[in-house]
Amino acid sequence: MGKVRKAIIPAAGMGTRFLPATKAMPKEMLPIVDRPTIEYVVQEAIESGIEDIIIVTGKGKRAIEDHFDNNFELENNLMKKEKYDLLEKINKSANVEIHYIRQKEAKGLGHAVWCARKFIGNEPFAVLLGDDIVQAEKPCLKQLIEQYEETRSSIIGVQRVADEDTHRYGIIDPKTTQGQRYQVSNFVEKPEQGTAPSNLAIMGRYILTPEIFDFLGKQETGTGGEIQLTDAIQKLNEHQTVFAYDFDGKRYDVGEKLGFIRTTIEFALNNEEIGEDVRKILKELVLDKEVVKE
Numbered sequence: 001m002g003k004v005r006k007a008i009i010p011a012a013g014m015g016t017r018f019l020p021a022t023k024a025m026p027k028e029m030l031p032i033v034d035r036p037t038i039e040y041v042v043q044e045a046i047e048s049g050i051e052d053i054i055i056v057t058g059k060g061k062r063a064i065e066d067h068f069d070n071n072f073e074l075e076n077n078l079m080k081k082e083k084y085d086l087l088e089k090i091n092k093s094a095n096v097e098i099h100y101i102r103q104k105e106a107k108g109l110g111h112a113v114w115c116a117r118k119f120i121g122n123e124p125f126a127v128l129l130g131d132d133i134v135q136a137e138k139p140c141l142k143q144l145i146e147q148y149e150e151t152r153s154s155i156i157g158v159q160r161v162a163d164e165d166t167h168r169y170g171i172i173d174p175k176t177t178q179g180q181r182y183q184v185s186n187f188v189e190k191p192e193q194g195t196a197p198s199n200l201a202i203m204g205r206y207i208l209t210p211e212i213f214d215f216l217g218k219q220e221t222g223t224g225g226e227i228q229l230t231d232a233i234q235k236l237n238e239h240q241t242v243f244a245y246d247f248d249g250k251r252y253d254v255g256e257k258l259g260f261i262r263t264t265i266e267f268a269l270n271n272e273e274i275g276e277d278v279r280k281i282l283k284e285l286v287l288d289k290e291v292v293k294e
């Protein structure tokens, strides 16, 4: 099997945890300081060597397409005002070739991936969740692609989470370990508290072989009545080896409120333009008895 050239970014979920903000605006467009979450994800794919990206969108997600398109009026305006730094920033997102497909109903992550099957065809591909950011010296997806090149097998990105958080994730039951790479006996989607086989959690980055579509095509529902990608990976693992890789880097879950706020604060503190001021503001707020009540 060939090189990993294509990536799917599912971004068609309802974003219910952010309602009412996400009633008319995609969760993946919520900004972390001044860039929408999905732009970080697209950037990671490009820096990992991906040549073709397809974003799975749905109702109310047009802003994503507009974001990665040209906006001549805005560009002219910035040009006239000689705001070249901003022009460069907006052009960066418009220069990427992106394809789109609509998931007509939010039936789950597995179904979103399945919607892009014709674009993928018969080759290995990447999946990056549109609401997960990973900051790493070597892009997370690149680390997984390197593992794929060694093993020619599906590779699922994982990291350790606290025991009390395992019920929020897909969890692996590792069989054997080779450095950071695990062979896996079982993949379990959101195990009930206290029943997780390990605390290695699936973190929104995958390399999959095209045989996954055979299992996604069965459209079987799992946890929460949704078509789960983890369940199809478990089935795939019964036919061909699927590895998990404990990648280097820090993962930010921007898809839920606390994760989003934490990420925003951390990125703002590290921002060249506003970092110093943000530090001052945070100190003031924490010391302000009116704001921070005991």
Ligand code: UTP
Residues within 6 Å of the ligand: 010, 011, 012, 013, 014, 015, 016, 017, 018, 027, 028, 056, 103, 105, 106, 107, 108, 109, 111, 112, 129, 130, 131, 255
């Ligand atoms: P999430 O479960 O985090 O997103 O799915 P969600 O469903 O939008 O969130 P809540 O639970 O309602 O708050 C992870 C990623 O998979 C996409 C989402 O857009 C998100 O980027 N997804 C999820 C789809 O594309 N389609 C779906 O049917 C479900």
